[in-house]
Amino acid sequence: MGLVAERLRGFIRAWQDYPLPEGKLIGGRYIIQHLLGEGSYGLTYCCRDTADGELYALKQSRPSKKGAGRMLLEKEYRILKAMDHPRIPACRDYLEFKGSNWLASDYITGKTLEDLIFDDKLVYGERDCLEVILKLAELVIHVHSRGYVHLDLRIPNVILREEDLYLIDFGLAKRIGEQEDSSGPDAALQTVMLPERMPPVISSDLYDMGQLMLFMLYSAYEPERGKQERSWREELKVSPDMLMLLNRLLGEHAEPYADTADFVRDAEAIHQGLLK
Ligand SMILES: Nc1ncnc2c1ncn2[C@@H]1O[C@H](COP(=O)(O)OP(=O)(O)OP(=O)(O)O)[C@@H](O)[C@H]1O
Numbered sequence: 092m093g094l095v096a097e098r099l100r101g102f103i104r105a106w107q108d109y110p111l112p113e114g115k116l117i118g119g120r121y122i123i124q125h126l127l128g129e130g131s132y133g134l135t136y137c138c139r140d141t142a143d144g145e146l147y148a149l150k151q152s153r154p155s156k157k158g159a160g161r162m163l164l165e166k167e168y169r170i171l172k173a174m175d176h177p178r179i180p181a182c183r184d185y186l187e188f189k190g191s192n193w194l195a196s197d198y199i200t201g202k203t204l205e206d207l208i209f210d211d212k213l214v215y216g217e218r219d220c221l222e223v224i225l226k227l228a229e230l231v232i233h234v235h236s237r238g239y240v241h242l243d244l245r246i247p248n249v250i251l252r253e254e255d256l257y258l259i260d261f262g263l264a265k266r267i268g269e270q271e272d273s274s275g276p277d278a279a280l281q282t283v284m285l286p287e288r289m290p291p292v293i294s295s296d297l298y299d300m301g302q303l304m305l306f307m308l309y310s311a312y313e314p315e316r317g318k319q320e321r322s323w324r325e326e327l328k329v330s331p332d333m334l335m336l337l338n339r340l341l342g343e344h345a346e347p348y349a350d351t352a353d354f355v356r357d358a359e360a361i362h363q364g365l366l367k
Pocket residue numbers: 127128129130131132133134135148150180196197198199200203243247259260262
C-alpha cells in the first residue's frame with residue numbers, strides 16, 4: 092500500500108474510533124458519562140443505566156475492527172457470563188447498536204494495583220504481597236473451575252476497593268485447552284494485533300501471578316546509584332520460602348506448580364509464618 096493510502100486509512104480508523112461524547116444515549120438505555128479507556132479491540136465507557144440509575148462499564152467493539160471486533164467482544168461476553176463470583180464484574184447486558192456490539196458489566200470503583208503502585212507509591216512487603224495474591228488466587232480458582240483461563244492477570248486488571256479485590260478484563264480469556272481455530276474469533280484475533288498470547292493452560296495464569304507478585308515486591312526496591320541492573324533474584328531480597336514460591340510459579344524450578352490450590356496452600360503457610 093502506498094504511503095498516502097496508508098495515511099488515509101489511519102485517518103479513517105481514528106475517525107471511526109473517536110470516543111463518543113458524554114451524554115450520548117446508547118441503545119436507548121445507557122448514557123455515556125466518560126471514557127474509561129481504550130483497548131486493542133474495544134473502547135470502554137462508564138455509563139448510567141436509565142432503567143435503574145446505576146453505573147455500568149460499557150465496552151464497545153472498536154468500530155474500525157468491524158466483524159473481528161464484534162466477534163471478540165462476543166467471545167468476552169460468553170466468558171464473562173460463565174462467571175459467577177461477587178468480585179468478578181457480572182455481565183448485565185449485551186446489545187448491538189450502530190454497527191458495534193456493546194457489553195455492559197458491573198462498574199467497579201476503586202484503584203487498580205497499577206495506580207496504587209505507580210501513582211500512590213504504595214509499598215508491598217512480602218506479607219502485603221501475599222495478602223493481595225491470595226485474594227486474587229481465589230478469583231483465579233473460580234475462573235479455572237468454570238473451565239477458563241484469564242491469560243491477562245496484570246496489575247491494571249486488578250482493582251482494590253478497601254479490603255476487596257476485583258478481577259476485570261476477560262478480553263484475552265480462553266477455554267482451558269482451547270485449540271486455535273483458523274475460522275473463529277481466534278483468526279479474528281490475529282487481525283487486531285493483540286499482545287503475544289499465552290497458551291490456554293493453567294500454568295499461564297500461574298506464571299502471570301508470579302509476575303504480578305514481582306511488580307508488587309519491586310515497589311519496595313530502591314535501585315543503588317551506579318549499580319547495573321541485575322536479575323530480580325539479586326535485586327529483591329526475598330526470604331528463601333518466598334524465593335521458592337516465586338520460582339515455582341514462574342516455572343523456574345524443577346517442580347513448577349501444577350495447580351492453583353497447591354500454590355495457595357504454600358502461600359498461606361508463608362503468610363501465616365509472617366504473621367507470627
Ligand atoms: N468493570 C469495570 N469497572 C471499572 N473499570 C473498568 C471495568 N472494565 C474495564 N475498566 C477500565 O476500563 C479501561 C479499559 O478497559 P478494557 O478492559 O476495555 O481495555 P484494556 O484493558 O485497555 O484493553 P484490552 O481489552 O485490549 O486488554 C481500563 O482502564 C479498565 O480499568
